[in-house]
Amino acid sequence: MAEHPYELITHFNLWVFLIPFIPLLGSLFTLIFGKKYLQEKAHQIPVLAIFISFLISLKVLFEVLSGKIFDFDLYTWISASNLKVGLGFLVDPLSIVMTTMVLSLSFLIHVYSIGYMYGDPGYYRFFSYISLFTFSMLMLVLSNNVVQLYLGWEAVGLCSYLLIGFWYEKKSAANAAKKAFIVNRVGDFGFALGVFALFYFTGALYYQDVFSKLPLLSEKYIDFLGLEIHVPFLIAFLLFCGAMGKSAQFPLHTWLPDAMEGPTPVSALIHAATMVTAGVFMVARLHGLFELSSYAMAMVAFVGAFTCFMAATIAPTRFDIKRIIAYSTMSQLGYMFMACGVGAFAAGIFHLFTHAYFKALLFLGAGSVIHAVHTNDIRQMGGLRKYMPYTFVTFMIGALALAGFPGLSGFFSKDEILAMAYFSQYPWGKLVWVTGLLVAFLTAFYTFRLVFRVFFGEYKGRKDFHPHESPRTMVIPLCLISIGAVFAGWLGVPHSLGGDPVFLNFLESVLGHPKTLPMEHQTEYLLMGLSVMAAFLGILLAWIVYLKRPSLQFWLSQNLPSVYRFLYAKWYFDEVYDLLFVRSTLWTAKWMVNKISDGILIEGIINGTAKLISLAGSGLRTVHSGIVNHYNTFILVGLILYFILYFCLR
Incomplete structure (x- = not known):
């Protein structure tokens, strides 16, 4: 952990304790009493609980901003010889950023769900599950030891299983839930071995103890079948197996598109605020371990780059509105891992933060569209901007942010990653930069393919009813989240644009500064210009193909059918x-x-x-x-x- 000027507070703090446990109480109360006593009002307790927890997180955020870090145990629940594990909390810049992001989005998704899930037979059960999901993610990011991190890790996996298969009467939903659960078991087995290995070689499980003992690992090797294996790489590899599963990175990525079988608010929660971001958080939290091995850093960078590119090539062949956005999540998570792989951990978390808002906006906008036209197939949409003006405007903001349009949140965080990759001292930095630039073009293309097919042209859906705007409980959260999609990136405006990257400075106080070559503003402007050009070219190509000359939509399938089949079959x-x-x-x-x-x-x-x-x-x-x-x-x-x-x- 980097040196920081914070005051360390180790005694119990009630406000920190209440942040995760109020949502837990709301979940349990709704699950027990919701069906019999609350019924159509089952949302009230969970929504109120999340809102109160969010307000408390803001109070704690201001305390961290004033120079405090909280690290304490509530109680010790395992004690044997030198093994001690407690239920504890670590609140520092990294964890409080994650906490406020999770709670702000979870609250708005809860409100949105009131309109989206109204009338569902499992209404009370849904709100109990998503509150439990929020609690599990909070316990994960607020943990002060790797065992509690692992418990939160498994709890979000359980909640995802319950929510992806929420409509378990549908065979496709039940199968998707099982697939997500089983694929994650593969990664989590490696993660568990990584926790065991970390304790075996360091004798520590608490983050602060682990960080203090990391220098002892730097020169440690073990013999395996005649091979000398660097211990930090071994531990990092095992832990990263869990990240590949949770964050849907190659080769454990196949579960995420199928997870779209769950209700759309679940998709927004999984992709924006919980679960898939856990892998990036874990790598950032244990950044000191990964930096001990150049092979571990290369592994993170190359897995992220491959997944980033692969998902960006598959997305243009999909016709399910939610699956297109799901592949964009896989690709953007690849961006975050690429940042971590070149040592720019703060930049990776910055992109995680901005991505959470515009990705939640896109998923909830997709849910609004599905709510109006009763189909996920973009071939049965079109012209919806006339019928759904609020959904159209907010969805367009999310799409522009995802594409990296200048001035919106995605522009600042994406360009920070590309700049850090280009100037990185790691030899694979330039390869990461090229991959990121290519994917920026592809992202803009398939994002606006989606926009043009859904909101422009003529309506191609059922003729027996007319699309309509969603209720206020769905529209108001869209408008509020769009504010984050616009302005979240302004917390990290670089010096080259005359700004002060306070968000990055805040995170780098605990994540350390990336190892980079000297940066020149002229080169930064050139890199920024190339990134913006890639985004505009992608949008322009989508406009030509899907609005100006629609016949070009079939060019790839007609002229390169084997390539199209390969991409359509998801590699x-x-x-x-x-x-x-x-x-x-x-x-x-x-x-x-x-x-x-x-x-x-x-x-x-x-x-x-x-x-x-x-x-x-x-x-x-x-x-x-x-x-x-x-x-x-x-x-x-x-x-x-x-x-x-x-x-x-x-």
């Missing part, structure tokens, strides 16, 4: 995983049932058990002869054997 990852893991598992299970069950299990175990009992009974019958002298002999032999063993084993 065939689902098919490969289905062949290697799903089908092989099902085949093995069926073979065991058909071939083994009838033979070994029934004949061998059941009939064999009966024969064993019969043989044992026959043997016992010879022993139980009824002759007392025989029994005395057995007792005497048993005593002799007992004393022999006793004296031999003393």
Whole structure:
């Protein structure tokens, strides 16, 4: 952890404690009493609880801004030898930024859900689950030790399973929930091993203790099958397995698009404020560990770059409005990991912060559209700006921010990452910069493909009803979140534009400054110009293809059909995983049932058990002869054997 001027407070603080536990109480109360007593008013307690928690987080934020860091245990729940784990809290610039972002968006998503979920049979259950989701994420980001981080990590996974499969009557929703849960189990197994390895090699689980012992790991190696493995890389790799699962990075990325089967507010919460951001937070929190190994940093950068590019090439082939936005999330998370991989951890968290607002805006805008036209297929939309003016304006703001339009939040955070990559001292920095620039063009293209097909042209949906604007409970949160999508980036205006990046300075006080080469303003302006040009070219191409000359939409499928099939099939990852893991598992299970069950299990175990009992009974019958002298002999032999063993084993 970087040196900082903060005052460390280690005694219990009631306000910090209340931040996560008020949403927990709201969730439990609604789950217990919602169905019988609250019914259509089941949203009231969770919404109020989240709002109160948000206000408290602002109070704590001002205390951190005034120079305080809170690090204390509520109680110790594991204590054995040198192993001590407590339920505790660490509130520093990183965790308070995450906390206020999570709560502000969660509150607005709760309000939006009142209109979106009204009349659903599971209304009370939905609000209980999303409040529990918020509590789990807060416990994750506020934890002061890696065990509590892991518990919060697993809790958000459980809540995502419950919410993705909320409409469990639909087979597709149930399957999507199972897929998300199973894929994340793969990554979380590695994450658990990483926690064990961290404790084994450092003897510490609390962040402050881990940070103090990291220098001892820098020169430590272990031998594995004749290979010398750097211990920091081993631990970082295992922990990053969990990040690849939670944040949907290659190769554990396939669950996220299918997770769109859940209600749209859930999609907004998962993609903007909870779950998928957990991986980026974890890497930033343990940045000192990753920086000990250049291989670990390269791993983070290359996984992020590959996922960023892959998702950006798949998104233009999708027709489900929510899945298009889901692939943009995967791509933008790749941006954040690229930033971490070049040592710009504060820039990665800055992009996480701005992305949360414009991505929540896009998902909730998509939900508003779906609410109006009753379909997710953009081919059955069009011309909706005439019917849904508020949704159109707010969605356009989110799209421009995602594309990196100058002056909006995404512009500042994306360009900060590109600048840090270009000037990075790591040799892969330039490759990250090129990838980021290419993806900026692709992002602008597929984002405005979505905008033009949904809101422009003629309406292509059902003729028996007319689209309509959403109710105020949905429109007002859209308008409020759009403020964040516009202005969140202004907290990090770079010096080259005459600003003061207070947000980055705030985070760098605990995340450290990136190792960069000397920066010249002229070069920064050139990089910024290239980034803006990439965004404008992407928007221009989308306008030509989808509005000016619509026949060009089919150019790729007609002229390069193999490339189009490859992208449309999502690089065939689902098919490969289905062949290697799903089908092989099902085949093995069926073979065991058909071939083994009838033979070994029934004949061998059941009939064999009966024969064993019969043989044992026959043997016992010879022993139980009824002759007392025989029994005395057995007792005497048993005593002799007992004393022999006793004296031999003393």
